Amino acid sequence: MTIARTVLTIAALTLREASRRRVLLALAVLTVVLLALSGWGFSRLAAEAGDSTLTSGEARLTASILLNLVMFGFSLIAALGTAFLAGPTLSGETESGIALSVLARPIRRPAFLLGKWLGLVAFGSGFVVLAGLAQCVVVWATVGYWPPEPAAALALLAAQTVVLLTLAVLLSTAISPMASGVVAVGLFGTTWVAGVVGGLGASLGNDAIVRVGSVSRMLLPTDGLWRGAMHAFQDPSALVQFGAADVDAFPFLSTAPLTVTYLAWAALWVAMVWGLAAASFLRKDL
Amino acid sequence: MAADPTAVGTDAAPRAAALVVADLPSAPAVWCSGLRKRYGRRPAVDDVSLEVGRGEVVGLLGPNGAGKTTVIKMLLGLVHPDAGEVMLLGRPAADPAARARVGYLPELFRYQPWLSAAEVLALHVRLAGVGVPAQEQRACLSLVGLAERAADRVGGFSKGMQQRLGLAVALVARPELVILDEPTSALDPIGRVDVRDIVLELKSRAVAVLLNSHLIGEVERVCDRVVILDRGRLAASGTLAELLGQRELRLQLTDLSAAAQERLAATGKAEHAGDWVTVALPADGGDTAVPDLVRDLVALGARVHAVEPGRISLEDRLLGILREGHGDDR
Numbered sequence: 105m106t107i108a109r110t111v112l113t114i115a116a117l118t119l120r121e122a123s124r125r126r127v128l129l130a131l132a133v134l135t136v137v138l139l140a141l142s143g144w145g146f147s148r149l150a151a152e153a154g155d156s157t158l159t160s161g162e163a164r165l166t167a168s169i170l171l172n173l174v175m176f177g178f179s180l181i182a183a184l185g186t187a188f189l190a191g192p193t194l195s196g197e198t199e200s201g202i203a204l205s206v207l208a209r210p211i212r213r214p215a216f217l218l219g220k221w222l223g224l225v226a227f228g229s230g231f232v233v234l235a236g237l238a239q240c241v242v243v244w245a246t247v248g249y250w251p252p253e254p255a256a257a258l259a260l261l262a263a264q265t266v267v268l269l270t271l272a273v274l275l276s277t278a279i280s281p282m283a284s285g286v287v288a289v290g291l292f293g294t295t296w297v298a299g300v301v302g303g304l305g306a307s308l309g310n311d312a313i314v315r316v317g318s319v320s321r322m323l324l325p326t327d328g329l330w331r332g333a334m335h336a337f338q339d340p341s342a343l344v345q346f347g348a349a350d351v352d353a354f355p356f357l358s359t360a361p362l363t364v365t366y367l368a369w370a371a372l373w374v375a376m377v378w379g380l381a382a383a384s385f386l387r388k389d390l
Numbered sequence: 391m392a393a394d395p396t397a398v399g400t401d402a403a404p405r406a407a408a409l410v411v412a413d414l415p416s417a418p419a420v421w422c423s424g425l426r427k428r429y430g431r432r433p434a435v436d437d438v439s440l441e442v443g444r445g446e447v448v449g450l451l452g453p454n455g456a457g458k459t460t461v462i463k464m465l466l467g468l469v470h471p472d473a474g475e476v477m478l479l480g481r482p483a484a485d486p487a488a489r490a491r492v493g494y495l496p497e498l499f500r501y502q503p504w505l506s507a508a509e510v511l512a513l514h515v516r517l518a519g520v521g522v523p524a525q526e527q528r529a530c531l532s533l534v535g536l537a538e539r540a541a542d543r544v545g546g547f548s549k550g551m552q553q554r555l556g557l558a559v560a561l562v563a564r565p566e567l568v569i570l571d572e573p574t575s576a577l578d579p580i581g582r583v584d585v586r587d588i589v590l591e592l593k594s595r596a597v598a599v600l601l602n603s604h605l606i607g608e609v610e611r612v613c614d615r616v617v618i619l620d621r622g623r624l625a626a627s628g629t630l631a632e633l634l635g636q637r638e639l640r641l642q643l644t645d646l647s648a649a650a651q652e653r654l655a656a657t658g659k660a661e662h663a664g665d666w667v668t669v670a671l672p673a674d675g676g677d678t679a680v681p682d683l684v685r686d687l688v689a690l691g692a693r694v695h696a697v698e699p700g701r702i703s704l705e706d707r708l709l710g711i712l713r714e715g716h717g718d719d720r
C-alpha cells in the first residue's frame with residue numbers, strides 16, 4: 105500500500121527530526137527539572153501534613169491543585185514544543201526547498217501531510233503521557249496521592265496537544281514557520297485566559313462573561329480538554345473542600361467532567377482543521 | 391510520436407489516454423501542451439508546449455525569469471498550471487505514480503540537514519517505492535564523488551557537496567527521466583565535467599534528460615535538442631543543427647582571380663575583409679564542401695594562406711533569438 109508506506113515513512117522521518125534536532129533532549133531536560141522541583145515541593149507538603157498542620161482533606165486538595173498546576177506546566181511545554189516543531193517541519197521545509205525533492209517523488213501531498221501530523225502527534229502525545237505519568241508517580245511517592253482517573257487525564261492532555269498541533273499544521277501551510285508557532289501558542293494562551301474569565305463569570309453569576317469561556321472552548325478545544333484533564337487528576341473531595349462558590353473562579357480546579365458531546369466536537373474539530381490544512385497544502389505552489 | 395495526447399479533455403479522459411499511451415513503446419518521456427501560469431497579474435509561463443523523447447537529452451535555455459524553473463515545477467506537479475496538460479513517461483502528471491521513474495535535482499537544492507548522505511538516499515528510494523539495494527545506493531554516491539562522506543550529516547556539507555548529493559538523489563531510484571535544474575550552479579570546473587559525463591552516461595543508457603542550464607557550452611555538448619524560453623513563451627526549439635543552421639568558412643586568400651571569386655560566390659554568400667573571406671557553407675554540403683572548395687580555388691590560381699572552419703555558436707544564436715524577440719530594446 106503506497107499511501108500507508110508514505111505516511112509511515114514521513115512519520116518516522118518527523119520523529120527522527122525531533123530527536124536529531126535535540127528537541128527530545130531539550131524536552132527531557134526541562135521535564136527532569138520540573139519533576140525535581142515538583143518532587144521537592146510535594147515533599148515539603150508531605151512534611152507539613154506530617155506535622156499535622158494540614159488535615160487529610162486539605163492535603164488532598166493541595167495535592168490536587170499542585171498536580172494540576174504542574175500538569176499545566178507540562179501541557180505548556182508540549183504546546184510550545186509541538187507548535188514550534190510543526191512550523192519548521194512543514195512551512196520551513198517548503199521555504200528552504202527540502203520539500204521540493206521529496207514531493208517530486210510519487211507521493212500524494214495529503215499522505216505527506218498525514219505523515220508529518222502523525223509524527224508530531226506521536227511525539228507530542230508521547231511526551232505529555234510519559235512526563236505526566238512520571239509526575240503522578242512523583243506525587244504518589246512523596247505525598248501518597250494518586251489521581252482518580254489517571255489514564256483518562258493523560259489521554260485528555262494528549263488530546264489537547266493534538267488539537268494545538270493540528271492548528272499549528274494548518275497555520276504552517278499558509279504562513280511562515282515562526283508566525284505559525286507564535287499564532288498557535290498565542291491562541292492557546294488566549295483560550296486559556298478566556299476559560300479563566302468564563303470561570304470568573306460563573307462565580308459572579310454573569311452569563312455574558314460565562315459565554316466568553318464557552319465560545320472560546322468551542323472555537324479552540326484546548327482549554328475544554330485541559331479542564332477535563334484537570335477534573336480527572338483532582339480528588340473528588342477537593343471541590344467540596346475548596347468551597348463550591350469559589351471553585352468556578354479558580355483556574356487549577358475543574359468543576360465538571362467532559363461530556364461525550366464535547367469530546368466528539370473536539371474530534372470533529374481536529375478532523376475539520378486537518379482537512380482544511382490538507383486542502384491548503386494541496387493547492388500550494390512550491 | 392505514436393500517441394496524440396492532445397485529445398485529453400475531461401478529468402476521466404487523461405486516465406483513459408494514459409492507459410492507451412502506456413501500452414505504446416514510444417510514449418515520450420515528457421509531453422506538455424499549452425502550459426500557462428500567472429503569478430498575480432504577471433504571466434510567468436504562457437502557452438508552452440514541449441516534448442522530450444525517450445533517451446533524448448533536451449536543453450532548456452533562456453534568460454533569468456524566462457519561466458524555465460516554473461515549467462519544470464509544473465511538469466513535476468510542484469506548481470499547479472492555470473492551463474495545459476502534462477504527461478510524464480506516458481502517464482498524466484496528475485497521477486503521482488507518473489513520477490515513479492523520474493529523478494529531479496531542484497534549482498534550490500536542500501536536503502534534510504539532520505540526516506546523513508546515505509540516509510537521504512535511502513529515504514528517497516523508499517519514497518520512490520523502488521527496491522534499490524544498499525550497495526547500488528553507495529555506488530550512486532561514489533558516482534557523484536561522495537562515497538567518503540556517506541555517513542556524514544548533510545548539515546555539514548558545502549553547497550557544492552549538497553548539489554552533488556542532489557544529483558545522487560535524482561539518479562538513485564533507477565529513473566527513466568531525469569530533470570536537472572541548473573545542476574552545475576554550485577560546482578567547480580571538475581564538478582561540471584563530472585555532470586557532463588553523467589548526462590552522457592544517462593544518454594548512453596537511453597535515460598531521457600531535461601537539462602536547464604545557463605552554461606550554454608555544456609548544453610551544446612550534451613543535448614540532442616534545445617528549447618529556448620523567453621518571457622514565459624517558447625522562443626525557439628529544435629535540434630542543434632536546425633537551430634544553428636549554416637556553417638561558415640574563413641579563408642585567407644591572395645591572388646584571387648575573377649574565376650576564383652565566382653567559385654566562392656557559387657558556394658554561398660561571401661564577405662571580404664582585406665585578405666580574409668568568410669563564406670557561408672550550405673547546410674547540405676556534406677563533408678566534401680571544404681576540401682572541394684580549397685582544391686578548386688588552388689586550381690583557379692588563388693594562394694590559400696589559411697582555412698578556418700567557423701560555426702555560429704549556440705550562444706550567438708541564443709542571443710540573436712532573444713534580441714529578435716525583444717525588438718530594438720537591446
